[in-house]
Amino acid sequence: MERRTLPGRLTWQRGEVVATEQETARAQSITLALPTWMGHRAGQHVDVRLTAEDGYQAERSYSIASPPEEQPRVTLTVERLDDGEVSPYLTDELRVGDKLELRGPIGGYFVWEASMGGPLLLVAGGSGIVPLMAMLRHRAAVGSTVATRLLYSSRSYADIIYRDELERLDEADQMLEVVHTLTRVQPPGWTDYHRRIDTDMLREVAWPSDQHPLMYICGPTPFVETAAASLVTLGHEPARIKTERFGPTGEA
Amino acid sequence: MSEGFISRAFRGRRQQGDVAGRLPPGQYLERGFPVLSAGPTPHTPLERWDFSIVGNVKEPKRWTWQELLAFPHETPTVDISCVTKWTKFDTHWEGVSVETLLQQVEYDPNVARYVIAFSDGGYTTNLPLADVLGGKAWVAFSYEGQPLAPEHGGPARLLVPHLYFWKSAKWVRGLRLVDHDEPGFWESLGYHNYGDPWKEERYQGD
Amino acid sequence: MMENKLDGNAAAGTLQAIFPFEMTLVQATCAGCGTTNALGATAAYMHGMGTIVRCPVCDTELIRVAHVKGRYFLDMRGVRVLQISAEA
Numbered sequence: 001m002e003r004r005t006l007p008g009r010l011t012w013q014r015g016e017v018v019a020t021e022q023e024t025a026r027a028q029s030i031t032l033a034l035p036t037w038m039g040h041r042a043g044q045h046v047d048v049r050l051t052a053e054d055g056y057q058a059e060r061s062y063s064i065a066s067p068p069e070e071q072p073r074v075t076l077t078v079e080r081l082d083d084g085e086v087s088p089y090l091t092d093e094l095r096v097g098d099k100l101e102l103r104g105p106i107g108g109y110f111v112w113e114a115s116m117g118g119p120l121l122l123v124a125g126g127s128g129i130v131p132l133m134a135m136l137r138h139r140a141a142v143g144s145t146v147a148t149r150l151l152y153s154s155r156s157y158a159d160i161i162y163r164d165e166l167e168r169l170d171e172a173d174q175m176l177e178v179v180h181t182l183t184r185v186q187p188p189g190w191t192d193y194h195r196r197i198d199t200d201m202l203r204e205v206a207w208p209s210d211q212h213p214l215m216y217i218c219g220p221t222p223f224v225e226t227a228a229a230s231l232v233t234l235g236h237e238p239a240r241i242k243t244e245r246f247g248p249t250g251e252a
Numbered sequence: 253m254s255e256g257f258i259s260r261a262f263r264g265r266r267q268q269g270d271v272a273g274r275l276p277p278g279q280y281l282e283r284g285f286p287v288l289s290a291g292p293t294p295h296t297p298l299e300r301w302d303f304s305i306v307g308n309v310k311e312p313k314r315w316t317w318q319e320l321l322a323f324p325h326e327t328p329t330v331d332i333s334c335v336t337k338w339t340k341f342d343t344h345w346e347g348v349s350v351e352t353l354l355q356q357v358e359y360d361p362n363v364a365r366y367v368i369a370f371s372d373g374g375y376t377t378n379l380p381l382a383d384v385l386g387g388k389a390w391v392a393f394s395y396e397g398q399p400l401a402p403e404h405g406g407p408a409r410l411l412v413p414h415l416y417f418w419k420s421a422k423w424v425r426g427l428r429l430v431d432h433d434e435p436g437f438w439e440s441l442g443y444h445n446y447g448d449p450w451k452e453e454r455y456q457g458d
Numbered sequence: 459m460m461e462n463k464l465d466g467n468a469a470a471g472t473l474q475a476i477f478p479f480e481m482t483l484v485q486a487t488c489a490g491c492g493t494t495n496a497l498g499a500t501a502a503y504m505h506g507m508g509t510i511v512r513c514p515v516c517d518t519e520l521i522r523v524a525h526v527k528g529r530y531f532l533d534m535r536g537v538r539v540l541q542i543s544a545e546a
Contacts, residue, residue, distance in 0.1 A: 010474040014257065047471040050259040058264055061468060085264055093261050101257055106474060107467040109482035109498020221463070242498075245464050288505040289461045292517055336506030374519075403461070418507065438507060441533060442526035455526045 010103050012049065013037070015074065017098045023161045027127060028091045029065060029077045032100060037072040040064055042138040043111035043131045043216070043244075046076065046104030050086055060086040063131035063218070063244070064105065067138035077161060079127035110216065110244045114139055118146035118214055119207050123197070123227045125153045125219025128246060129161050132218055136176070140169060149177045151205045153197055153223065155184040179205050197223070199230040209235035218244040274331070275339055276449035282338035287403045290437070294372035294402075294423045301407060303353070303391060304426035307368075310358035314426075317407070320391065323348040328390060330413035332420070333449040345411055347392030350384040350427070364429035368436065369410050372423040377436035378445070379412065379419060381429065388414055391424060416447040416454070466500035469509050472523055473497070476530050485541040490518030492538070497521075 015032035022028050045063045066075035080091040094100065112120065112135045120139075122132040129152055139148065154160045160180065170178040181193035181201065193201055207213045215236060217227045224245045231241055271281050298317045306312040327346050333339040367384055370376050383389065392411040393400050400406035405422025412419045418438050439445050444453040452458060466482060473481035482498030493515045500520060503510040508524035513536070520536040534540075 008478045009476065010471060045467075045471075050262045050264070051257055052262050052264055053258055056264050058262075061471065089259070089262050098260055099257070101259070103471060103475070106470045107482050107498065108480040109470075109496060110465070110467045243465055244467060247462065247464060287462070288507060289463070290503050290505075290508075290510045291512060291519070292463070292501075293461055334506075437522075438524070441508060441522055441524040442529065442531035443507070443524065457527070 010106065012101050012103045014099050014101055017094055017096050017100060018073070020094070020096060023077060024159055026091075026159070027077055027079045027161050029075050030090060030094060030100075031066070031073055031075045032102075034072050034074055034102075037074060038105075039071045040068050040074070040105030041108070041111040041113055042067055042134040044105035044107045044134075045131065046074070046102040046106060048076075048086065048090070049101045049103075050089060051101070058085050061106070063134070065130045065133050065137075067134055067141050069138065069141040077127070077130045077133075079161075110218075110242050112138075112214065112216060114142045114144035114146060116214060118148060119211055120146050120148040121206050121213045121215045122148065122150045123153075123202075123215070123217040123219075124150065125197075125223035125227075126155070126159070127161065128217075128219025128223070128244070130218075131244060132216060133162055133165075135216070136166075136169060139176075140173070145175050147175050147207075149179065149205060149207075151179050151181070151197065151202070153181045153183060153219070156182055157185075157187045157190075197227055197230070199233050202227065202230045203234055206231065206234065206236070209237070212237065212240060215241045216244075217241065219246060221245040221247060271341070274341065276333050277452045278454075279333055279337050279339040279449065282340055285340065285404065286334070286336075286338060288334070288336070289403070290375065291373050296372055296407070296423075296425075298407060302425070303408070305353060305357050305429070306426060307428035307430050308359055308364035309429055313353075313357050315353075320348060320408070321393075323352050326390060328411070328413070330411075332413050332417050335416045335418060335443065335447070335454045339449075343413075344396050345390065345392040346394035346397075347390035347408070347411060349387060350389040350391060350410075351387065353391065353427075354385065359429055363431050366430050366433045368428040368430060368434055369419075369421040369424055370426055370428060371421045372425055375421055375423070375437050376434075377410075377419050377421050378434055378439060379415070380433075380446075383412065383415065384427070388412065414448070416444075416449055418443065419447055462503055462505050464502045464504060466497045466502050466511055468504060469502035469511055469521075469523075470498070472504075472509050472525070473521075476523070476532065479542060483543065486520055486537045487539040487541075488513040488516060488518050488520060489536050489538040491516035494539075494541075 013036050015034040018033045019031040049059045062076045065077040078090045081087045186194045301317045304314040390411040393408040410421040410424040470482045487494045501512045511521040522533040524531045
């Protein structure tokens with residue numbers, strides 16, 4: 001495993017927005033060019049800071065969606081919260097050519113790289129898919145054959161972030177399985193799950209505990225706590241479950 | 253460093269408006285009621301809850317929930333200001349004045365010059381005794397006509413609106429009278445020992 | 459429940475602005491209950507006044523941080539022992 005020496009304390013750096021892409025009605029990806037970026041590992045996040053003319057500042061954390069293989073480009077996927085202070089600025093106002101202040105990469109605990117092996121279970125709720133997508137993109141970029149399952153909970157078909165890319169990855173890779181559950185409304189002919197995740201669903205999707213999978217759960221806090229508790233009920237080792245709670249509303 | 257860095261067109265969610273004179277310096281008007289928790293929300297059942305006055309008193313006193321409610325209630329309407337820069341105007345509370353409770357114990361105000369408010373979960377904050385007398389402080393259990401919600405400090409919190417709101421200790425369980433000031437939870441971590449919003453006393457050294 | 463409680467990983471940005479190494483992998487022994495946990499596995503309460511990292515077993519405050527006027531105020535009384543990898 002390649003280890004990276006941290007260059008001292010984390011400081012703020014400025015990136016330039018080079019691309020934006022609407023993923024769903026509420027989620028947008030923002031790609032930044034970061035001249036002083038030292039690279040990252042899949043699962044890590046950045047802290048973004050906005051500064052108004054009078055000096056007022058607001059900070060939020062966002063997971064990195066792009067894999068390390070795309071550095072020094074870094075992509076964030078931001079879900080717009082109607083009463084958010086930062087996310088509406090990032091999704092509605094920010095445009096190509098603007099500068100954005102951030103620090104990172106942050107968080108060596110919630111990371112996965114191919115050398116860590118598997119089997120790998122990823123459980124995503126809503127915008128919790130973002131850091132797990134970085135892991136899947138990294139896995140594809142290095143040609144890893146680690147057995148992987150993603151259980152992804154969204155409100156509706158239209159809310160599935162990276163839907164087409166996930167379908168392509170799923171079809172192209174025998175060792176990857178993507179399972180969706182849509183909790184509010186399903187399109188006609190929908191055959192995947194259509195309820196909130198629970199122990200029964202995880203029993204069907206997750207590996208048996210004697211396979212000792214590595215498990216990553218990300219999403220709103222209640223979602224993460226339900227999923228983690230269910231996996232422990234199914235006999236999985238708590239030490240192999242890593243969680244990233246996004247807070248009650250999803251904006252960390 | 254963000255020397256001179258400005259995010260184009262970012263204004264945050266602060267509102268300007270015709271409220272300038274009433275807002276303490278550096279504050280903005282907030283319509284919601286933000287919750288800032290430093291730890292898990294306590295849930296002490298009312299039948300086990302009590303409020304005590306201890307320390308430099310002749311005899312410590314303790315009241316159960318029912319006994320606290322039996323004291324005269326007051327319904328202060330006050331502006332509240334948080335050190336994180338939000339202010340709410342005209343918040344409506346119901347509670348028992350701290351002065352009423354302190355009248356139930358004997359102490360020497362020349363000795364017991366400070367109080368430490370202590371709460372479930374271990375939170376503390378310190379105040380001069382004079383700042384909880386004279387109609388300036390309450391043990392409050394209703395907010396906007398409803399029982400105080402747990403995330404806002406229910407069943408009861410201290411209410412000291414003339415100081416930054418971190419002094420209005422949530423989940424308060426008592427006051428300890430002391431002769432030497434003891435910095436509380438935030439006061440020992442860089443925040444101002446007194447906290448007057450009108451003098452913008454946010455941090456140590458302000 | 460409206461607590462602003464996140465995983466210890468969320469406090470990593472603040473901690474790494476202070477300590478020049480990967481803090482979420484650091485193991486902290488709780489002064490309250492004696493259990494040892496990676497800081498990434500703790501509970502972090504973060505809001506405008508500061509960051510409080512708590513033991514996932516007993517809720518004792520492990521680390522308290524406030525960023526005040528260009529200084530970090532750091533209280534680590536809740537940590538009995540820190541284990542930090544000597545390798546870069």
